[in-house]
Amino acid sequence: MIDIKELGYKVQAKYPLIHVETHEEERFLQYVRSALESRTVWEWSATEGLATEAKDGRRQISETEDFVAALGQIRRLAGEKDGETFRRQLVVLKDVQPYMDFAVVRRHLRDLSIILPHTNTVVVLLGPELKIPNDLEKAITVYEFPLPDEEEMKKLAQAVQHQNKHRIKPAHNEQDLGRVARACLGLTRDEAENVLAKSAAKHGRLDLAEIAAEKRELLKKAGLEVREPKKKLSDLGGLGQLKDYLARVNKVRTSPDAKTYGLTAPRGIALLGPPGNGKSAICDAIAAEFEVPLIVFDVGQFQGSLVGESQAKLRSAFARINAIGPSVVRFDEMEKMFAGMTGPSTDSGVKQEMGGMTLTWLQERPEGSYVVATMNRVIDAGGNLLVVPEMLRKGRWDELWILDLPEEDEKAQILAIHLAKRGRDPKKFDLAAIAREARGFSGSELEQAIVEALFYAFYEDREVETDDILEVVSRTSPIAAAMKEEIGRLRDWATSRNIRQASAKARKAPLTAKGGVREVL
Numbered sequence: 377m378i379d380i381k382e383l384g385y386k387v388q389a390k391y392p393l394i395h396v397e398t399h400e401e402e403r404f405l406q407y408v409r410s411a412l413e414s415r416t417v418w419e420w421s422a423t424e425g426l427a428t429e430a431k432d433g434r435r436q437i438s439e440t441e442d443f444v445a446a447l448g449q450i451r452r453l454a455g456e457k458d459g460e461t462f463r464r465q466l467v468v469l470k471d472v473q474p475y476m477d478f479a480v481v482r483r484h485l486r487d488l489s490i491i492l493p494h495t496n497t498v499v500v501l502l503g504p505e506l507k508i509p510n511d512l513e514k515a516i517t518v519y520e521f522p523l524p525d526e527e528e529m530k531k532l533a534q535a536v537q538h539q540n541k542h543r544i545k546p547a548h549n550e551q552d553l554g555r556v557a558r559a560c561l562g563l564t565r566d567e568a569e570n571v572l573a574k575s576a577a578k579h580g581r582l583d584l585a586e587i588a589a590e591k592r593e594l595l596k597k598a599g600l601e602v603r604e605p606k607k608k609l610s611d612l613g614g615l616g617q618l619k620d621y622l623a624r625v626n627k628v629r630t631s632p633d634a635k636t637y638g639l640t641a642p643r644g645i646a647l648l649g650p651p652g653n654g655k656s657a658i659c660d661a662i663a664a665e666f667e668v669p670l671i672v673f674d675v676g677q678f679q680g681s682l683v684g685e686s687q688a689k690l691r692s693a694f695a696r697i698n699a700i701g702p703s704v705v706r707f708d709e710m711e712k713m714f715a716g717m718t719g720p721s722t723d724s725g726v727k728q729e730m731g732g733m734t735l736t737w738l739q740e741r742p743e744g745s746y747v748v749a750t751m752n753r754v755i756d757a758g759g760n761l762l763v764v765p766e767m768l769r770k771g772r773w774d775e776l777w778i779l780d781l782p783e784e785d786e787k788a789q790i791l792a793i794h795l796a797k798r799g800r801d802p803k804k805f806d807l808a809a810i811a812r813e814a815r816g817f818s819g820s821e822l823e824q825a826i827v828e829a830l831f832y833a834f835y836e837d838r839e840v841e842t843d844d845i846l847e848v849v850s851r852t853s854p855i856a857a858a859m860k861e862e863i864g865r866l867r868d869w870a871t872s873r874n875i876r877q878a879s880a881k882a883r884k885a886p887l888t889a890k891g892g893v894r895e896v897l
Contacts, residue, residue, distance in 0.1 A: 380407055387412065387466065391487060391517050392492035395501045395508065397691060398521035401470060403565050403594055404502065407521075408466065420446050426467075443475045447484035452846050454488075454495045468500045473507065482509055486497045489515035497653040505688030520691065523699035524565050529557035533582060540576040548582055559587045562700035567594055599693050601672040605664040605704075612654060612661055613793050613819065614786030618777055618878035623776070626665060627745070629757045636761075642774055644747030645737075646710075648875065650780035650863050652818030652855060655750035656708060662748060663704035671697060671705045671745075688727055690730055692738045701744045714763040718868060731764065738772055749773075755861070755869050778870040779878045781856055781863070785821060787811035793847075794823045798830065806842045814849045816856040 386394055398404050409417055418428045425440035426449060440446040450467055475481045488499060489512075501516065508516050524532070533556045537544050548556070560568040572591040575583045591601045609619050625642045628634045634641075646653045663670035679693070697705055707713075714731050738747065753762055759766075768776060790810045792802035814822060817822060829844035856863055869875075 378407075378518045378528065380411055380521070383408075383413060383519050383521075383791075385520060386517060387498050389417075390496060391494040391498060393499050393501065393516045394511075395503075395506045395516050395518045396521050397504060397506075397518065397688075397695075398502070399504045399692075400521065400566065401502060404521050405468065408500075409466075412466060412735065415464055415466045418465055418670070420467065420469045421472065426450075443469075443477075444480055444484065447481065447488070450497075450499065451484065451488060451491060452760075454491055454497050456643055464495075465497045466500060468502050469665075470502050472501050473503060473505060476507065476509055481805075482511055484880060485512055486515055493735075499686045500572050504692065505587060506598065514783065517542075520695060524560075524568065525699070526554075526557050526561060526701075528565070529560045529568060530554060532565060533557055533560070533572060536569060536576060537582065538571040540573070543576050543580050544582070545580070552582070555584060556587065558701075559584050559591065561702045562696045563594060567761050595696060598696055599674050599689060600696060601674060603660070603663075603670040603672060604671045605660040607657060607661050609658075609894075611793060612789075613789030614782050615654075615658070615779075616876045617876065618658070618779075621775065621876075622662060622665065625719055625746075629666065631813060641743040642746060643741075644705075644749070644773055646749045646751060646768070646773045646776050647779055647878075648751050648776065648870065650781070650818065650864065650866070651752050651860055652820040653779040653781065653886045654819045655779055657819075658708070659706040659748045659750070662746070666702075666704060666746065668702045668704055668746075669700070671700065671703050673707045674704055687729055687733065690733055694741075697745055698742055703745050705745050705747045707747065707749040708879060709752060710767075711763050713749045714767050735766055735772070747773075753866075757861075757865070759865065759869070776875050777878045778866070778875045780867065781816060782819060782822075783879060784808070784811040787814055787817065790819050790822050791826065794826050798826065800840065805845070809884060810842065810845050810849060813846055814854075816854040816860075817849070818853075818854065821852065821854050825852060 383394070383396070396404060405417065416428055418426055420426050420440065420443075422441055422443070425436060425438070426437040426446055427434060429435075435448055442465050446469075472859060475783070486500075492499065492655050506516075530553050532797075533548075533553045537553070538547060541547065556572070560571065564569065570589055571594075572582055574590065575581070575586040588602075590605075609615075609622065612619075628639050629642050647658060649655060660670055697703070713734060715729075741747075751763070754768065756762055766772065770776070789809040791805070791807050791810055795802045795805060810825075814825065817825070825848045826840075827847055828848045830840050832848075833840040833844050870877075
């Protein structure tokens with residue numbers, strides 16, 4: 377079961393006001409009642425006011441449905457020296473965010489933060505998000521309630537199986553239930569219970585494919601896309617140094633001897649370079665090599681319209697990634713999340729706060745998730761960084777890599793892979809000639825040249841030939857032609873900082889006598 381000792385320590389230390397981040401009210405209350413048996417748990421809601429479960433039945437304090445009235449009662453009862461008091465109580469307040477704009481509420485909470493440590497009573501502000509006002513920042517501490525772990529999910533799967541024993545025949549064994557539990561990681565208990573119940577009703581079993589499909593839909597709403605990658609590193613041309621490095625990473629992450637040898641779990645890499653060179657495909661291939669799910673982190677999904685919404689969604693997404701366990705997390709075009717963080721704020725500091733949250737998570741995330749970030753641009757025309765320097769420091773990442781345009785031999789490999797993928801024998805084509813002519817082509821542009829050549833050959837009812845591909849190449853202007861100055865700057869910057877080259881050969885940007893970029897293709 378999950379460990380909530382950290383919350384217990386905060387309670388023992390008499391932290392007066394604790395914001396517990398969670399969507400799971402009832403699950404949290406069950407854990408609290410079990411873990412903090414020595415305390416009476418009071419709950420407040422706008423529908424029932426202050427109430428608690430006593431031995432002689434449910435007990436309520438009348439006329440406390442109003443939030444201000446409830447806070448006044450808590451202050452009064454906690455301060456009593458004789459008779460009935462709130463000493464050694466845990467008071468859980470639900471849905472408090474709408475009230476935080478009122479000055480009288482903030483005043484009550486500030487007063488409670490002074491009074492409560494002397495009474496050993498703690499107030500919990502329970503909810504998925506809370507925008508803490510500046511005047512309460514020092515009074516309120518935050519605790520993130522974890523999502524269910526594998527053990528809890530397994531017990532839930534057993535319970536759902538028992539509830540549906542008339543449908544699930546034969547019953548799943550322990551090994552099957554373990555696989556089901558792992559498939560549910562990253563969901564809340566209510567979400568998992570609904571998914572499992574649907575699977576039992578639809579298939580007469582706890583079907584892994586059904587669970588995976590439902591989980592993908594649920595996580596997509598949280599800004600996360602879960603994929604089952606199929607492409608491996610061997611399906612990608614070139615990248616010799618990077619492939620060798622990733623083979624070493626995989627050995628460290630899978631070997632039981634790595635930790636005793638003194639190695640920590642690999643954390644992730646950043647891939648820098650112009651678009652079209654396969655950065656996203658590499659992320660997919662890494663997940664396939666590691667045999668873990670691929671989680672695609674969509675930055676745009678976290679731009680909420682309400683104050684505090686973006687930050688809450690981001691925290692929730694990170695909590696889900698932590699719960700899923702072993703995975704590859706892909707941050708596409710990560711520079712967009714951090715661009716402008718060092719300049720003046722135009723969004724009430726939301727971008728700075730989200731960037732800071734992301735940096736903190738990257739530094740402190742638990743073992744299991746291997747992060748791969750892709751970045752197209754990191755410097756501007758003046759050589760200034762477009763992202764915060766902390767984003768690129770060693771330690772945040774195990775290694776920084778630059779993916780340059782492929783060399784001729786790498787182009788030939790890429791062409792061979794895409795021809796074979798489409799049922800053609802690469803040996804029947806002059807790959808060296810195509811590679812020479814495809815100057816400045818990225819991997820994706822080489823693939824598209826083959827697709828286009830097939831398109832025209834199909835129309836003429838004949839087989840595609842080398843000349844067809846050369847014809848497409850001759851009339852194609854690669855994107856690198858329009859980006860040669862930018863690519864040159866990136867190469868120069870990467871070389872000056874010893875950024876590792878993904879390919880076997882390191883390349884530098886040739887310079888003119890005046891120091892400007894002359895040619896890079």
